[in-house]
Amino acid sequence: MAIHNYDVVVIGTGPAGESAAINAAKHGKRVAVVEKQPILGGNCTHWGTIPSKALRHQVKQIMQFNTNRMFRDIGEPRWFSFPRVMERSRITIDQQVEMRTKFYARNRIDLFSGVARFKDEHTLLVRDRQEALEELAAQKIIIATGSRPYRPADINFRHPRIYDSDSILSLSHTPRTLIIFGAGVIGCEYASIFSGLGVKVDLINSRDRLLSFLDDEISDALSYHLRKHGVLIRHNEEYERVEGDESGVVVYLKSGKKLRADAFLWANGRTGNTDELGLENIGLEANGRGQLQVDDHYRTAIPHIYAAGDVIGWPSLASAAYDQGLNACDELLERDYRFVNEVPTGIYTIPEISSFGRSERELTEAKVPYEVAQAFFKDTARAQITGDTVGMLKILFHQDTLEIYGIHCFGDQASEIVHIGQAIMQQKGEANTLKYFVNTTFNYPTMAEAYRVAAQNGLNRVF
Numbered sequence: 001m002a003i004h005n006y007d008v009v010v011i012g013t014g015p016a017g018e019s020a021a022i023n024a025a026k027h028g029k030r031v032a033v034v035e036k037q038p039i040l041g042g043n044c045t046h047w048g049t050i051p052s053k054a055l056r057h058q059v060k061q062i063m064q065f066n067t068n069r070m071f072r073d074i075g076e077p078r079w080f081s082f083p084r085v086m087e088r089s090r091i092t093i094d095q096q097v098e099m100r101t102k103f104y105a106r107n108r109i110d111l112f113s114g115v116a117r118f119k120d121e122h123t124l125l126v127r128d129r130q131e132a133l134e135e136l137a138a139q140k141i142i143i144a145t146g147s148r149p150y151r152p153a154d155i156n157f158r159h160p161r162i163y164d165s166d167s168i169l170s171l172s173h174t175p176r177t178l179i180i181f182g183a184g185v186i187g188c189e190y191a192s193i194f195s196g197l198g199v200k201v202d203l204i205n206s207r208d209r210l211l212s213f214l215d216d217e218i219s220d221a222l223s224y225h226l227r228k229h230g231v232l233i234r235h236n237e238e239y240e241r242v243e244g245d246e247s248g249v250v251v252y253l254k255s256g257k258k259l260r261a262d263a264f265l266w267a268n269g270r271t272g273n274t275d276e277l278g279l280e281n282i283g284l285e286a287n288g289r290g291q292l293q294v295d296d297h298y299r300t301a302i303p304h305i306y307a308a309g310d311v312i313g314w315p316s317l318a319s320a321a322y323d324q325g326l327n328a329c330d331e332l333l334e335r336d337y338r339f340v341n342e343v344p345t346g347i348y349t350i351p352e353i354s355s356f357g358r359s360e361r362e363l364t365e366a367k368v369p370y371e372v373a374q375a376f377f378k379d380t381a382r383a384q385i386t387g388d389t390v391g392m393l394k395i396l397f398h399q400d401t402l403e404i405y406g407i408h409c410f411g412d413q414a415s416e417i418v419h420i421g422q423a424i425m426q427q428k429g430e431a432n433t434l435k436y437f438v439n440t441t442f443n444y445p446t447m448a449e450a451y452r453v454a455a456q457n458g459l460n461r462v463f
Contacts, residue, residue, distance in 0.1 A: 002134045004110070006032045008332070009124060009138035011116045011277070014042025015318045016309030016325030017144035018100060023329040025107040032136055033109055034116040034126050036145075036276075040104065043146045043310070045096045047166040049318045052189055054089035055169075056348050059196040063350070068387065082174040082197060112136065117278035121302055140304050140332045143277065143292060144325055147310035150269035150289070157266070159244035164266045165190070175199055175262035179251050181239055182268030183210050185347050188222065190265060192350040195229040202259055204251070205235045206268070211347070215359040215408040217394065222349060222410070225390065229350075272311040289313070296339040298328035306332060315343050344422055346415040351390050354418035357406035357425055360396060369399045373434060373458020377411045380453065381445035388412035393450040395421065395434065399462055402434040413447050420448055434458055 007029035010021040017033060025031045037046065044050060062085070066077035104111055114128035116136075124136045149164035151157055157164060163171065165186050178194050180187050183205035191203045203226065209216075210223050210233065223233060240252040242264060249264040272290035279285060284300055286292055292300055292307040300307055308328040309321035320343045330337035347353040363370045373396075378389040391411015397404045407421030424436050437455035442448050 004032065004134065004136050006030045006110075006136060006138045008032075008140045008142065008329070009034065009136050010142045010144055010325075011124070012036075012042055012144035012146055012273075012309070012311075013040045013100070013104075014044045014144060014146045014309060015322035016146075016311075016328075017042065017142070018103065018325065019322045020142045020144060020306075020308065020325035020329040021109050022103060022107050023326050024333065025109050027333050027335075029333075031107075031109045032112060032138075033104065034112045034114065034124065034136070036113075036115050038113055038129070039097050040100050040111070041093075041097050042144075043148065043166075044318045044321070045093060045100070047148075047169060050093055050096055051086075051089055051169050052165075052186075052193070053348050054092040055086060056189065056193055056350065058085045058088050059193050060350055063196050064387070079198065082171055082194075085197070086169060086171070115276050117276060118281045119278075121282045121305065140306070142325070142328055142332075143274075143300070143305065143307040143311055144309045144321075145273040145277065145311050146321075147270040147272050147290070147316065149266065150271045151266070155242050155266060156244065159249075161244050161249050161263045162242065162266070163263065168265055171263070177248075177261040178202070178263050178265060179249065179259055179261040180204065180265045180267055181242075181251070182266065183207070183233070184267065184269075185211065187265075187267035188226070188347065188349050190267060191226055191231050192229070195226070195231050196350055200261075201231045202261065203231050203233045204237050204239070204253070204259075205233060206238055208235050211353075214345070214347075214353065215355060215394065215406070216361055218353055218355065218408050218410050221392075222353060225351065226349070270310065270316065272313070274311060297331045297337075298324065298339075299331075304332075317343060317346070319343065319346065342426075344415075344418050346418075348415070351388070351411045352414045353410050354414040355406065355408045356418055356422045357404070358396065359406060359408070363396060363405060368405065370396050370405055371399045371458055371461050372396060373454040373461070375450040375453035375457060377447070377450065380447065380450055382447050382449065383412070385445060386412070393417060393454050395437075395451070395454050395458060397434045397458060402462075403432050404434060417447055417450065420451055 008024040008031045010017045010033045013035045021033045112126045114126040116124045126134045177200045179202045181204045238254045240254045243250045251259045274286040274290045291313040298306045306328045308324035310316045323340045327337040344356040374394045377383040377391040383389045394408040396406040437451040
């Protein structure tokens with residue numbers, strides 16, 4: 001068995017693992033990464049962020065073509081199958097893999113393909129697909145193994161019509177009807193995608209509103225537009241059992257209802273990928289969701305073993321995972337670092353949603369005297385030009401000091417637009433003010449100009 005010595009070994013090549021490994025290599029450390037899959041990129045590249053967002057983009061283009069009057073001169077609205085749309089999305093995945101492979105080669109990071117398991121606190125055994133073993137010894141270890149869909153034991157995921165958010169990407173047909181259980185971010189995104197392809201979707205939510213962590217007005221807007229595209233939302237429901245047969249799936253709800261569809265997508269929760277790490281060999285223990293607990297230095301209970309990304313839980317976003325991996329590595333390099341606790345929300349429904357900071361509900365409960373500044377996209381020239389007139393930008397600010405507390409955006413390019421407000425909110429003291437948007441010249445026409453419109457709207461409300 002070959003034995004290799006490194007300064008840092010990173011387990012996983014998703015956003016957290018990649019940023020940690022490259023950061024360590026750029027600061028002169030001898031680095032190795034271990035990846036369970038035969039190709040790089042982790043869950044983000046192959047099953048999560050990249051596939052679903054590329055898929056969403058293709059569907060959005062189809063919807064724009066089918067609803068744009070100008071294109072009727074070319075032909076009638078077109079129908080596209082899910083496999084065909086997914087095939088186009090795989091081009092992006094291949095590009096991502098090629099690019100990321102070059103990152104590791106350029107930084108002279110050693111790659112090991114296989115399953116990593118702790119032998120002791122400084123040693124990992126890596127078993128490849130041919131059952132060959134290699135031993136990696138390291139001064140520091142970063143666990144960035146990500147997560148996978150949670151699968152309840154009473155649902156038969158081997159049935160050809162029952163899917164989770166990973167296996168749905170291999171769907172070989174386009175169902176006429178689909179039941180999605182779980183109305184979190186993933187469930188809402190896939191409800192948008194499939195309804196955009198003309199699939200009738202039942203979205204089952206165990207709570208009383210969609211994405212309750214969002215600003216109420218934004219949550220309501222999402223509900224409205226999902227329903228507008230034919231999604232039937234069922235709140236406050238739990239499943240009793242799920243039964244598949246040759247022609248479809250029947251879902252029995254605890255409320256007594258039973259629903260039937262061509263296919264069923266489970267989108268309710270995720271589990272950290274820690275079960276194969278051999279944590280018992282080093283005295284570490286994951287929680288019930290397979291996640292590792294870390295301190296504000298990204299250290300586990302063993303100080304030289306760090307963890308970052310989805311494997312530590314909140315916020316389970318690729319953007320945060322990248323920053324967590326980078327800062328975990330900065331900490332072990334004894335460089336300045338930050339604990340990532342302020343993250344913009346990006347939800348890629350159709351239309352998309354993004355927010356940063358506090359909501360109206362939170363400010364009201366805290367008895368903060370805030371006011372609302374808003375701009376509707378239908379009133380902006382850029383949206384009128386592109387035809388993407390659905391949506392709004394909302395800024396929450398203090399009535400007296402004009403300090404900005406929250407940015408909430410719903411509509412085309414929301415996940416891009418939010419960053420302007422985020423940048424101002426991160427300024428210290430009086431630099432964080434609504435007046436910035438009035439005293440700054442924005443390109444015209446742009447979507448970003450909504451900040452100026454909203455700011456003037458908000459200032460008109462204060463006295």
